Amino acid sequence: MPKLIIDDIPVEVPPGTSVLEAARSVGITIPHFCYHPALAIAAACRLCAVKLLDGPVKGIQMSCSLPAQDGMVVSTTDPEALKMRSLVIEWLMLNHPHDCPVCDEGGECLLQDFTIAGGHSRRRYVGKKRTFQNQYLGEGIHHEMNRCIECYRCVRFYQEYAGGTDFGVTGSAGRVYFGRFAEGALESPFSGNLVDICPTGVFTDKTGRFRARYWDYEFAPAVCQHCSVGCNTSPQNFQRELIKIVARRNDQVNGWFICDRGRFDKEYLNGPQRPRYPEIGGAPGEYRLALEAAANRISEFCLQNGPAGLAFVGSGRLSLEGCLVLAELARVVGAPVSYFAEAAPAQGSLAAVRLLNEQNAARIHDIEKAECIALFELDLMEEGAMLSLAVRKASLAGAQVFRVGGAREGEKRQLPFRYQEVATLDEVPFEGGSKGVVICGAGGKSPELLSYLASSGARLVMLQPGPNAFGAALVSLERKGATLSDLVESGQIKAVVCFEADLPPWLLERVEVLACADWKRGGLTEKASVLLPTTTWVESNGTSINYEGRAQRFLRSRPAGLPLKGLDPKYYSSETEAVALHPPHVHRNYIPGGAEREAWRVMADLMLELGGEPVNEPLTGTWGKLRDLDPEGEGVRIYDLVSAQELS
Numbered sequence: 001m002p003k004l005i006i007d008d009i010p011v012e013v014p015p016g017t018s019v020l021e022a023a024r025s026v027g028i029t030i031p032h033f034c035y036h037p038a039l040a041i042a043a044a045c046r047l048c049a050v051k052l053l054d055g056p057v058k059g060i061q062m063s064c065s066l067p068a069q070d071g072m073v074v075s076t077t078d079p080e081a082l083k084m085r086s087l088v089i090e091w092l093m094l095n096h097p098h099d100c101p102v103c104d105e106g107g108e109c110l111l112q113d114f115t116i117a118g119g120h121s122r123r124r125y126v127g128k129k130r131t132f133q134n135q136y137l138g139e140g141i142h143h144e145m146n147r148c149i150e151c152y153r154c155v156r157f158y159q160e161y162a163g164g165t166d167f168g169v170t171g172s173a174g175r176v177y178f179g180r181f182a183e184g185a186l187e188s189p190f191s192g193n194l195v196d197i198c199p200t201g202v203f204t205d206k207t208g209r210f211r212a213r214y215w216d217y218e219f220a221p222a223v224c225q226h227c228s229v230g231c232n233t234s235p236q237n238f239q240r241e242l243i244k245i246v247a248r249r250n251d252q253v254n255g256w257f258i259c260d261r262g263r264f265d266k267e268y269l270n271g272p273q274r275p276r277y278p279e280i281g282g283a284p285g286e287y288r289l290a291l292e293a294a295a296n297r298i299s300e301f302c303l304q305n306g307p308a309g310l311a312f313v314g315s316g317r318l319s320l321e322g323c324l325v326l327a328e329l330a331r332v333v334g335a336p337v338s339y340f341a342e343a344a345p346a347q348g349s350l351a352a353v354r355l356l357n358e359q360n361a362a363r364i365h366d367i368e369k370a371e372c373i374a375l376f377e378l379d380l381m382e383e384g385a386m387l388s389l390a391v392r393k394a395s396l397a398g399a400q401v402f403r404v405g406g407a408r409e410g411e412k413r414q415l416p417f418r419y420q421e422v423a424t425l426d427e428v429p430f431e432g433g434s435k436g437v438v439i440c441g442a443g444g445k446s447p448e449l450l451s452y453l454a455s456s457g458a459r460l461v462m463l464q465p466g467p468n469a470f471g472a473a474l475v476s477l478e479r480k481g482a483t484l485s486d487l488v489e490s491g492q493i494k495a496v497v498c499f500e501a502d503l504p505p506w507l508l509e510r511v512e513v514l515a516c517a518d519w520k521r522g523g524l525t526e527k528a529s530v531l532l533p534t535t536t537w538v539e540s541n542g543t544s545i546n547y548e549g550r551a552q553r554f555l556r557s558r559p560a561g562l563p564l565k566g567l568d569p570k571y572y573s574s575e576t577e578a579v580a581l582h583p584p585h586v587h588r589n590y591i592p593g594g595a596e597r598e599a600w601r602v603m604a605d606l607m608l609e610l611g612g613e614p615v616n617e618p619l620t621g622t623w624g625k626l627r628d629l630d631p632e633g634e635g636v637r638i639y640d641l642v643s644a645q646e647l648s
Contacts, residue, residue, distance in 0.1 A: 004055070004072035013068050018050050018319030020063040023076060030076055031085060031114045032201045033092075034151040035064040038256045039161060043149045047088045047114065051078035057604030060084055063089070069304035089118045090204035092149045095130040096200070098123065103147070107214040110411055111149060115555065132177060138185030140192055140264045142206040150176050153197050161257075161415030163392050164188035178202070189385055189413055192263040196247055196256075205244050207264055212238035215618045220557035221248060221631040224262040225317070225537050228464035229384045229636075230546030231258045234557075235266075235538050240591070241563035242269045242538055252364060252634040253550065259385040270563050273521055275533035276593035287532070287595050289603075294497070294515035294530040295609035301514060309494045310514070313484055315501040316349075316466020318599055320540030320626070321618035323472050325600040325607075326499055327479035336493070338484040339472040341503050344444045345465045346476075346483040351447035352462035353473040353549075355454045358639040360550045361457035362437050368393045369435060374428045376440040376453060377405035381413035383441045383463045384547070391439070392417040402428045430458050437461060442547075463547050467512070471545035474642060498524050499599050501535060517602045523638045533596040535560045540598045543619070543626055545638060551626050552635035568592075 003012045006023050009453050013022045018041075033045040043065040050063045055072035060080060075081065093115060100106040133146035155178055158164040166187045169179045180186070186194075194203040198648050217236040224231040224245075231254035236244045245266055247258040266276075278290030299623070301310055313329040314323055317341070324341060329335035340346030367373065367390040380388050401419040404427075422428060430436040436458030442450065443465030456462060464470050484503070487493040488510050495512040496503075501524065503511075508523050516528035519536045539560045545551045562571075562632075571592045597605070604615035619627045622641050629636065 002068045002070050002072075004068050004070070004074060006074045007076055011068070013259050015067075017068050017277070018064055019050060019061070019066045019068050019074055021073070022068045023050075023063065023074070023237060028076060030063050032064055032111065032618060033114070033149060034153060034158075036153055036197060036256075039153065039156045040127075041065045042152050042156060045088070045092070045149065047085055047092075049081050049084040049088070051081040053078070056376050056418045061562045063320060078315065078342070079120070086097065086120060089115050089120045090124070093123065094118060094125050094127075095146070096149065097129070097146055097601050103144075104142075104203045104204045104209045105147075107568075109201060110199035116549075119196035122604065124610060130174065135179045136183045136185075137180065137203075138206075139189070140206055141186065141194060141258060142209060143179065144202055144204070145177065145179065147200045148176075148178060148202045149200055151199060153199065154178055154194050154203065157193060157257075158191070160195070162188050162190040162389060164191070167191070171302070188416075189260050189381060190257060192260045193247065193257045195263075196628075202408040204261075207245040207266075208236075211241075211243045212236075217243065217646070218558050220555040221553070222537060222557060223546075223552045223554040224258060225467040225468075225544070226262050226265065226315075227384055228467055228469060228547040229386050230253065230467065230544060230550065230552055231262055231386055232552070233258060233262060237538065237558035239564035240558055241565055242266050242558070247613050250634055251382045253546065253552070254386050255389075256388070257362075257386070261385065261447075268520065269538055272562075272566065273598075274519060274526060275521060275531055276562060278533065279531040287597070290532055290561065291529055291605055291609055294606060297514045297529060298497060298606075298610065301512075301570065302333065302335075305494060308336070308492060310335040311482075311484055311487055311493045311496050311511075312337045313341070313496050313498045313503075314472065315341070315502045316469030316472045317500045317502075318472065319468060319537075319540065319543050320373060320471040320475070320623070322599040323475040324498060324620075324623060325603040325615055325618045327475060327481070329603045329607045329610075329612070329614065332607050332610055334598060336487060337476075337489065339476045339481050340483050341501065341507060342485045343483050345469075347447055348442040348450065349464055349469050349473045352449045352464065353470060353477065355450055356460060356462065356549060356639075358637060360454065360460050361637070361639070362439075362461045363548060366435070366459050367391060367439075367461065368439050369397075370394045370437040371399050372428065372430055372436040372458070373399055373401045374420070374430075374456075374458070375403045375415075376425060376438055377400070377408070377437065377445075378441040379408040379411045380415060380439065382408075382411070383498050384439075384461075385413075387439065387461065387463075388416055391415075394562050395419075396403050400429070404428065405451060419467075425453065426458075430456050433440060435459075439463070441465070461547060466546045467546075470549060471551075474545065474638070498528070499603060515606075517599055519596065532602050534599045535596045535601060539596065542546075542598070542600075543629065546635075549638050550635040551629060551638050553629040553631040555631050559591060560594045560596040564594035 032048040034042045047375045052058045053073040091583045134143045158167045160266045219236045222233045232248040233252040234248045277284045314326045395417040404417045438458045439461040442462040504538045513528040515530040517532040519534045
């Protein structure tokens with residue numbers, strides 16, 4: 001491996017490492033704009049200049065495009081290199097507006113940071129600035145072309161990395177324009193990453209513009225809850241409102257990026273329609289009274305019908321902690337527990353968990369390095385969009401991609417890679433020692449079909465029908481859970497107590513809902529005689545297991561309660577006096593609407609009401625090994641926690 005010296009520090013790096021990356025490995029930051037670890041090298045901005053004092057190359061060089069070599073002596077602080085970098089900053093700022101105080105990127109802008117760090121503070125150029133017309137790029141992204149420094153990050157990501165074709169670069173010399181041929185919404189389902197990848201304020205999140213500055217936000221490590229891929233995110237909250245969601249790097253799951261659904265679909269978290277207060281018979285009530293009412297209804301029902309006529313129902317929306325405590329709650333009452341409402345998704349999800357193991361469950365890098373990939377009867381852009389970028393990477397490297405079974409009904413998005421249509425999996429040439437991967441959706445597929453896919457010898461991606469459906473299936477197998485539709489069809493079940501579950505209308509009509517705990521409204525909450533509000537993933541700590549069996553920890557990023565924006569004026573003024581035009585502040589020791597609890601805590605409180613033992617820590621026994629999981633780490637695969645024998 002090459003050995004070199006950077007700023008008097010000896011460095012040894014793998015072959016192919018650039019001088020910029022070698023410097024980063026020992027904590028030396030070389031300013032840069034066009035360089036991004038996930039993108040190909042462009043060497044466009046010229047800011048990463050360093051001076052080679054000795055070795056095979058000498059003089060001023062661009063460190064991002066210079067491979068580290070034996071014997072190099074590099075200085076990042078040589079006066080000549082510093083002068084070069086300061087001049088680059090100065091010419092980049094010739095046309096850039098000096099509008100940091102009113103720019104939404106201010107405070108989290110790479111250009112702002114490196115301009116200040118480079119000592120540029122006075123504009124000497126007195127000529128007219130170059131200006132551009134901005135474009136409408138959709139409801140997610142605001143375009144401000146005058147701030148562009150022509151680093152080409154946006155177009156390299158959009159076209160080369162994500163496979164988009166409706167956004168590019170036009171122009172010549174000093175008049176280069178990054179945008180669409182004609183105004184219109186960006187078509188790529190990954191377009192929101194332009195916000196994260198732009199080092200200035202050309203692309204900003206339109207859904208959260210000018211709401212707060214970076215230092216105002218409350219944020220914490222989170223895991224996206226839209227599908228079973230489990231992308232890592234960082235939700236940014238201000239005054240109990242989720243303003244933005246940005247990608248968080250995890251090389252084992254989503255790399256640097258997330259899809260637009262995970263980034264922009266967030267209004268449900270702030271919505272006023274969310275249950276905020278407990279309800280008894282449709283009327284608001286106190287949490288303790290609602291809990292007692294739920295316990296009384298459960299006890300009365302069990303006295304009249306026996307506990308076997310009642311089911312405790314959860315779903316893949318619950319955290320692993322919720323799934324485990326739900327089983328304990330059912331055990332205390334003596335009632336069956338269910339994590340799946342209908343048979344079809346249940347049998348597919350459970351079969352996938354039984355079939356996958358440490359050897360055959362594909363990691364993201366297995367997809368990226370595969371030589372042959374089969375997409376089996378699924379809408380990949382709907383069920384796991386981020387995996388399409390991994391398939392694209394493999395395809396660009398020469399992998400053969402086959403689509404088995406054609407497009408799904410209602411499919412809206414095009415796949416960002418070339419593929420060949422085939423009728424059956426037998427037509428996919430996995431044999432010959434090729435690195436093969438089969439990607440399918442587990443929900444709705446029969447165990448026999450999934451076993452057939454597993455028999456191909458390829459590594460497997462079996463996408464689950466919920467963000468933590470893998471965890472729910474694991475607990476269901478461990479605690480002998482049943483499918484609710486089977487219990488109802490057999491006539492055994494007459495009533496349910498549901499926690500963050502979704503029942504189809506036909507099933508909902510056939511059961512009495514004694515109590516329901518959820519963070520969203522629906523048929524279940526409308527029918528429940530007692531409603532207990534729960535927190536969402538931004539207001540909860542928990543663990544989620546993704547499609548490959550990787551457990552990841554997420555943390556609470558804001559307290560529960562109503563967002564300050566749009567808060568009813570009664571919370572500002574006296575409850576006994578009329579609301580003034582400008583209501584006075586009233587100091588309170590509680591958060592308006594803050595009666596929500598994490599689902600597992602609601603279960604634990606209900607268990608106490610029913611005579612059970614207190615639950616202070618839901619992850620116990622085998623699951624206790626996940627208690628200290630690093631929320632900022634890569635997560636751990638769970639195959640050494642559960643044995644195949646336990647799942648049989």
